[in-house]
Amino acid sequence: MSVPADTFHRGPALSELREPVHGPLLDGRLRDLLDGKKIVMTGVTGFIGEQLLWKMLTELPGTTPSVLVRRKGSAGAEARVRSLLKKKIFAPLAEEAGGLDALLARVEVIEGDLPNVPELPADLDVVVHCAGDVSFDPPIDQAFTTNVVGTQRLMERMLEAVTGPDGERTKVPHYVHISTAYTAGRRRGAIPEAGHVHGIDYEAETRAGLAMREQVEAASRMPEQLTALRHQAERQHRQAGYLTTAADTERRRQEWVTAELVAAGTERARSLGWTDVYTFTKALGERVVTDLGADIEVSIVRPAIVESSWLHPYPGWIEGFKMAEPLILAYGRGELPEFPASADSVLDIVPCDLVVNAILAVCATDPTPGEPEYYHVSSGARNPLTFHDMYGHIRSYFTAHPLENVTKPGAPLPEWTFPGAVSVERLLSTSERAHGVAERIVSRAPRSNRSRKLARDLDKLRGRLDFWRRYHTLYNEYAQSELHFVDDNTLALSRSLDAADVDAFAFDTAGYDWTTYIEEVHCPSVTASVRRMDALRKRRGSRPTTMRDLSANTAGSSAVAVFDLDGTIMSTNVIEQYLWARLPELSPVEQLVEVGGVLGRLPGYLLTEQRDRGSFLRAVYRRYRGLDLAELEQRVDTTMNDFILSRVAPDALQRIEEHRAAGHTTILITGAVSVLTRPLRELFDVILAAELGTDAEGRATGFLKTPPLVGESRSAWLRHYASLHGVDLTKSFAYADSHSDLPMLSTVGNPVAVSPDISLMRAAQRNQWSIVEWRTKSPSPRWHLPSS
Template identity: 70%
Template structure:
């Protein structure tokens, strides 16, 4: 090992040498290389340390091997100069990088002779499930250290060399402390082994709770309220989805509560703190350094100003403010928000990797800005507001977004405002669910959904960041500043990490905000250029599926303006006297509330109840009446857009099918449009009179995709290439069964399902020639 060089101020931790000289001939293993800091670390090693071999621990991802993933990484923009110099990504990988395929905590055997491990991988979400946080941040860490020691242990059980383990933690392992945080072990007596065991056991406990009859009954009833009309299997699928989401939510809650009960902000900082304690325990016989960055954001200089991968801590909040969707924030205006550019963090990590701490005496380094270049939340707000005032997001018809004026009223006031808004939204949504279907109702529902999205965003981020926004931590960075002072003069341009050298106006308003908003602006411009282009309402003139595809249409509310009660009255009232007509309408109206309750519960039962009223009707006479008198009236209720779409499908060679719960006689005028019509068949007695029953169950809900799958199997149809059109949430199973689902003037539930599934939503206008209350008369 290189010896330290004595200086007037004492021994230099870098021996007076450049970093490339300190790390020359060494193999440095980096974990988390597909992450933000890990990617930058790999780039820095390959760029600035030409005589250092990089090894990377990376897991497979589905069919992509570890090598495949690193090749993809090396094809990114920041590696372009390195690729060009090496002759390509594969050449660069083969010459400079060793790929070790593995995962945390299942770390494979490491190559012999690893000199330095930089462990930057870890669960960086603030609110992961508790078992996941312990698995990655504690078990993964100890497994990696054990493999590092094994790789450097000879046959006799002694170390062949003293590797240096560099652990990337976070400054916020200090937890809910206040005041000065030294660069040292945090004082606590938490047993990380016992906490890890308990954290992992929570998965089984909560899974078991999720399967109890009480819990399942509650989840099933929630699913039924939303999906009852669609069918039992849809309800069952949604129940299981809710159960899994409940398990995850409870594991997150368990982590948060356990962390706060012991003095930490969240399970992320809690498990990272216990990871530090595990490092001190497991790595007692080797060299250990712990690097604690604060809030890591985009680069100041390298690989270029503003470089960032993905959205980190501040970006969602900055973007939400710029869109006018963050009315307040529960921050103390004078609290320090400790932001540090990622290139400063990476530079510090490599400098730390080049040091030689004493065996068994971990060194700690804070990479932060608050000690010498403090930025308060009020200052941050001012810079972000100034940026968006000068460079607003392009708005819609109403122009640029209105930027909220923050008053910093305190966390309690923000919580009251959010809670009141959430309650108001819940009431409005409940009222809207009872409103009749209309364009206005759908427009109001879309507005409510946007509000719901904003409220959910605010709830999530205010809950996550509330304590960080009011923290009173002061991170001492004496060790880090001393290490920076030991840098060779020739390394200052490439490896500087003194966070006092930049000003926040330049960084935030000219570097960071432009960098994070640029891709959002490009996406917004692309959306404006494309407009609301359909995703499943495809141009049929370009469709090549031909006879291998179906086009399936629902009737009522989709291609035709009517309902089964109105249809019954069409067939029944013309044969009655005026008084008898009024009496029959009165009887139907008295039954209407019961019919509606039945329909909300089960569409099939509703249809059976209505069709009982056909009892005694002469089926042949009914068909003649429809053919002679009702056909023009029925055809006048068809949407011209729907008719054109059906014909376009036929022109494309698709088999057109009408599936409806309407009684078959009423579909007779539609036969020329469709290749197949599947409708409800009225049962008759020996005299040809309707019994009031059907010949079989009506094809509704989950019966429709079952029929479609059978038809597809027997006719060589590819449902993935097929189309379906419907207006009601009860048709969700049918729409889900095909590759191209289209919601037509949908009810609110289906509109929301269409948005979630990225289905097209179309409005097929229907303007009947006659009033809804005009009865069809005999044709001359």
Template identity: 65%
Template structure:
């Protein structure tokens, strides 16, 4: 294994300014008989840390602090963790997961900052857990990274003290931080405490108070009015309950966004890039203060990515900082990137990080003198953003990401800087907004849905790039150089028998091999397989399922009429039913009046479909109901049936054959549903009120069945008849029908309007295109 000379940042005339405690034997021997307690073992670094200790230190026992998750206990979560592929050999050797846990893994249920009592035989406590998001809400960042560290150190002291509170043993506390606690500095960053005068207790109190303050602001009348109006603009047609649910969703999102913004601004006002690094830096100060009676080591990894060798090349859990950028480029979704081409992206493989942490655990630092280690590559094996771009471009040139890229050539990045990219994004954002505004007036159809999908794709791309500019903008221009002399000295002190397995010298591998052969395939291949599986699943559909016979009366299938089962609308059906009984002169006059009222009708429908239906049915005033029913039976039935979708008819019959109760829920007047009486078990329609002579009054005998009325009717019907709505189906085409679709376990959006299409995609509902029905033949009026 190559061992290039140390960087010059931490040396004077070739002599190191500080020599950390070195290893004095093999790691397995140094840790033999020790109890290592860990946090964060369900996370990326923590999982491999547990695997490494169990695999390479056979005489070491572990304790793991894991929080219960819902109904899943901490023990069950650890058992699931140990069933993963990398633990297979360990489980086989022990005989079972249960035996491995009994022999070597003590589960300690708990969470941060509410840390439980620690085992009194704890020798080393490795704190891997922490909020790793760069933009958590400010209170969450402080609870986890500051209060969590304080609680752990307090519990560690209790575990190592007698009943009088006097220390009986000196444990080793290993704190996993981040290299970016250096903040917005430039130049060389030494492996030492960062000098600042920030009062972490005052900042923590302020962060927690901010959460209460923002929560209170979100409940003011002014803020709720803004959020309610936004929800109404999107969901008014679906009903008040849907709107209120969306208002509350928006309120919670607003609270989170405000707390994220508060954290970012507070961090930057004090010299840090974001609240994550700010809270981590204050966490280090907590460690230095409360760990003054312990042996303390602080490990600062940079950007941790997939493993180079262990447990196997390319091992990774989830997406890390650089991975979404790599994938987006391969898919053809990043035409440009605002990084500085010669800025260093400080990547380090996960197994190098874990190896270094285990080695640190085996050292014996001086009590009260914390040791600091940078796990980075930039000092002695730098990789620039331009270098990453060239590597990624080369990889996707040789291995095209065909599912997203197609025949589109890979983008050529010129690295113009942030300002030109931000201007381009601003223009594109305006274009998407204008496009969506125009779409709101476009006629419904497959082409309109195609345009909407393209706009949604552009919006997603803009949001993605915007997020990265916001989160990682300063990292893309970074001029930090992390000194890693202590880390290199520790690596060089490895026993000869440990050098290959536990090495962590960041200069001993090539970026060409790591990126081309290990990392990029590790993140792209699983995504390709996942996308292929998703395509197969979508081809089968998720909620548009093959129907299997069920016990009759236990499952229902509800269908909307207009635009779903039948190609028509309320205005058109009114003209069908009303005009034939009028004289030619009155027909012409009625057509003219309806045409003149259409803008008002359309406006009413956009605001409230119930109001629209009532307005439309006013025009039936004076019509003879019996004559209307006779006209439907004698003349309209074949024409109505001719407008039905063949796919709808087929699906309804499949439901009936499966023993499902078929229901038609429509705002159409009852007479016009007479042709469907042999197809549906139950029909719920608008009932026209009549006077003593059987003439329509222009009013309904009850509220129209629209929006939330449909979901309420389904819930009541299901309760009365023992129907399982979770196994039931619903089919509709309009956003106003969202409550009905949401009420069942198998909702299907049929040739939907744009708002429903977008909701269906968000919810993972099936979207089906039922062919256009045959055009209505000319109706003879006499």
């Protein structure tokens, strides 16, 4: 697949303009130079580390890889390495070795973590540090812990391993540090393969960065901050109850802490001349390396943007999504209308296998102790790719191979004009403001299929805008970069490869063309998994459901099915039910007065319901005062029975019967007064409804006998009932329509949102609960009163 270097566009290399000064070169084949060496490496479960291990096991039979791997949950280091060796690329090696155990025996496993590095083997020869926090915007303390403190601890352990009891070095190790080309920061022009000159005190910055966690945590617990967060949570969850609100408040506090730590890292980095806390801490990590490596062999490898492999272990090999993949897929789906890049800025991409080959070549060198060598593994100097070129290749690929699951089927791909970062920011900000206005309108709209559809569309738009905002913020600086990474050392090292090693270990970044790499290797690779998932979803149809088929359900009496009434199995509400109960006993004039009174109070009722469902119900129950409950009971059993049953949704009735046939206990929990639920007694084993208090004459007092069962009280009752009756809630079902029933739905293993309000719909989507529509086809209009 490789092509001659003179068949594609090349930029001038500094080495072509002058005789370059370069570091140590190779003198022989890599397998011979590294034969008998033990290479301790970190980051083996990462993108570069995995292929580095594969390459060593494949091409360097006399080299012993020793890998530092942290425990993850119950999986120890060896178990994690075993899982790694089960991957596709290691299968031929395992077969050749005689099995997975035999292949694992070739790898020395050290359980440990950064910065808690354990004792390293005394017979180590080379340490390759390619672990680190690679996200651009980690919390500041996390970035320092991994990229600075972790590096320091690793080097200290390495030096301890090669120091004898007398304090003398038993050998001079070679420390190979994998950094990033972007440690140069917000510079412009040529970046030499050398240490970056700056006066930053990395020890002071590390202390400050680590201390930031405690400071921000303390700030998050201040009364004014907690009040603000609690009010945010209450606006969304007050109907569901105090505990739900409290849990959401704490979630928001933790998110606030993370956001503040991310912002602290970004701002500190930029205040000192770096693009983000990742490049900042990696630059400080380099300073740690040169200080601690003052009398050992040190090499620092600085890859640019690492993407899928050019040739090995196969073209397009990649693990996970890196920098470019989310943007490529977003463009292919039509979700990225513009990008804040300078069209002529160079996007410095390098295939992963070239980076791995360069690292191993560096491992085989012998730098002078105390004189660090630097290597840029980049493409921009001799094989430049501009953002406009990249856009053209990606557009060409998706034009020929469109994705099926796109935002607007049939719509053309976005055409980028590269208007500049300011124009893109203006477009993005305008779109975010328009979304905010639409969201406020929809959140106040009456519940309906139309409002739910609009809310779903807004959620999708919000996701696209959030994606666009995140990557605009992260990559804006990189997209307008004017850095030129000099790669003379790397080029000289590449040219010193033995001729017999070129096929397996080449890393000259002028050895491939971008059309082939992007359109025939990279894009097909990064879209393959997406296409498979899209095809799988298409075959499966809808997502996994919590609306289980009950015909094969074996839970029997150990499961319950809990139903809400208003808006769930019946298209009614407590105000309408009150009018059913009250108006028949009034004269026509009194009916008009009563309806007018209810309508006058309606806005207040709605506001009360938004604040607290229990207070709303109590306000409605007050209107029952003076009602003769015995008379109402008689009316319900005679004239209202069929009327109420006619309001039950046919789909709900069928589902209730299915649960009864499956042997489940059916439970109705409602805010309606208990008298009005009498027609439903044949459908439910247990009915929990509002019990009105009465005076000595049997008339309603307007007060309840017990508090209304709403929000978290329903969940509490259900848990208590389950404990008394041996119910398995993980096998049980619940059906409700309101966000106030979120706690109850969360209590069972099979929750179903029925014609939900927007807040519950969104919660159901987040939790992957089923959403169904149960429509009532009443024989009479809603305003029609039951009569004899």
